[in-house]
Amino acid sequence: MALSDTIGIDIGGANTKVASASGQARSVYLPLWRDNDLTGELRRIRNEYKPKRVGVVITGELTDAFTSKKEGICSIASSVDSVFARPYYLNVHGQFTRQIAESEASLYAASNWAASAAFVSRRVSNCIFVDLGSTTCDVIPIRDGKPAATTTDFERLRECELIYTGALRTNIATILRLVTLNEKKYRLASELFAIAADAHRVLGNISAEDYACDTPDGQPRDLEHCYRRIARILLCDVDELGHKNAHDVVQQVERAQVDELAQALAFQARKHDVNAVVGAGLGEFLIAKAASKVKLECSLLSQQYGKTLSKVFPAFAVANLVHDAFQQ
Numbered sequence: 518m519a520l521s522d523t524i525g526i527d528i529g530g531a532n533t534k535v536a537s538a539s540g541q542a543r544s545v546y547l548p549l550w551r552d553n554d555l556t557g558e559l560r561r562i563r564n565e566y567k568p569k570r571v572g573v574v575i576t577g578e579l580t581d582a583f584t585s586k587k588e589g590i591c592s593i594a595s596s597v598d599s600v601f602a603r604p605y606y607l608n609v610h611g612q613f614t615r616q617i618a619e620s621e622a623s624l625y626a627a628s629n630w631a632a633s634a635a636f637v638s639r640r641v642s643n644c645i646f647v648d649l650g651s652t653t654c655d656v657i658p659i660r661d662g663k664p665a666a667t668t669t670d671f672e673r674l675r676e677c678e679l680i681y682t683g684a685l686r687t688n689i690a691t692i693l694r695l696v697t698l699n700e701k702k703y704r705l706a707s708e709l710f711a712i713a714a715d716a717h718r719v720l721g722n723i724s725a726e727d728y729a730c731d732t733p734d735g736q737p738r739d740l741e742h743c744y745r746r747i748a749r750i751l752l753c754d755v756d757e758l759g760h761k762n763a764h765d766v767v768q769q770v771e772r773a774q775v776d777e778l779a780q781a782l783a784f785q786a787r788k789h790d791v792n793a794v795v796g797a798g799l800g801e802f803l804i805a806k807a808a809s810k811v812k813l814e815c816s817l818l819s820q821q822y823g824k825t826l827s828k829v830f831p832a833f834a835v836a837n838l839v840h841d842a843f844q845q
Contacts (some may be wrong), residue, residue, distance in 0.1 A: 522569040525836030526562065527629045527829065528555070528593050530577040531651060531686060531730060535562050538840040542825050544670040546729045550581040555593070559600040567831035569817040571604040572595055572613075572839035574629040574831055590622040602819040605839050610660060613842065627670050629831035630655040636834035637795055641825070643784045645813070648830060649778070649800030651685035656781045658789040663807035665789060677781040682774050684723065684800035685714040685730050688699045689750055692773050698762050703751055709733045711746035713774070716767035718743045722802050771803070778807035786813060 519541035527534040530549050536542035548552050556623060578589025594617045597604055609631050610623040617625055630648065634657045640661040647688045656678050658665040666678045682692065690707045696701075700708035712733055717723045719740060720799045728738040734749075735795045737740045741755075747766055748758040755763065796804035797818040808815035819827035826833050 522564050523836050524568040525572040525832040527574050527832040528577050530580040534829035535831050536836055538836040542829045544829050549577045552798055556596045563600055570839050572835035573604050573606050573623050574835050576627050576629045578626050585625045587622045590625050591654045607632050607835055630657055632831045632835035633684045636660050636688040643791045644795045647804045648794045649798040650683055652683040654680040658785045660789050675809045677784045686711040692770050696766050696769050704754055705750050710749035715746045716770040728830040736815040774803055775806045779810040783811045792827050799828050
């Protein structure tokens with residue numbers, strides 16, 4: 518069966534991503550906490566790709582639309598099952614099943630990292646796989662050709678395997694508490710005035726098209742509006758703060774994200790005796806800087822597969838895992 522006959526779908530809280538095993542891919546901003554039509558989007562995917570096999574990983578179970586992770590997993594799986602005939606679901610242990618039993622729903626929560634790590638571990642035996650997307654950052658140790666991460670988000674937060682920082686949706690007030698401007702320290706307003714996307718847009722790290730989420734104020738994603746949102750976290754208008762000071766602020770935002778990831782990389786490198794990083798996701802630029810900071814070798818999957826696939830890598834990974842396992 519051809520690679521193009523198999524697709525992978527990564528259903529997150531904010532984005533639904535799809536990729537064929539042959540490399541066609543796209544991502545749709547579909548925040549599940551709203552009354553969005555996940556089933557309709559899945560039908561569009563089915564009609565566009567016409568797949569013979571479908572691999573699925575679920576990461577949207579914690580959105581406010583659901584009262585528990587179990588409800589989230591079962592609800593999302595119900596939408597998938599209504600569109601695709603017996604898809605393959607991947608759990609956090611790297612195992613496939615054709616149907617998710619309610620009693621085992623927890624095994625399928627936040628399983629996208631398991632797909633990526635399983636795929637990468639076939640090619641790189643010892644490394645730290647890092648996927649930094651719009652909202653979170655997975656930091657997955659791979660040792661002797663096997664993923665060596667814990668299996669729940671609760672444990673991964675403890676083990677520096679999950680960092681709740683992203684290239685787009687993270688509230689800047691959670692990244693920094695203080696900024697230094699002209700040798701003076703200023704506290705930030707702890708409101709949702711600006712997000713990481715505003716900082717990285719101003720820095721040129723992402724494009725307007727990459728800013729694929731809602732803006733905090735509902736205003737456009739152009740640079741001037743990004744500057745306005747940055748000024749707001751210091752309770753200023755742009756003319757009061759100034760573009761130079763605003764630029765200093767976003768540089769400190771980037772530095773804080775790099776420092777947090779660098780600490781996690783150093784911890785994993787020591788714990789698992791590895792010295793290489795494999796990076797994926799929209800935030801590859803942060804991964805490269807963090808790896809350099811702690812003197813680890815770094816390769817970016819965009820260099821091998823292209824930027825589009827790097828941004829949806831779990832979907833691409835689960836598609837290939839399904840193709841390889843069930844190609845008869």
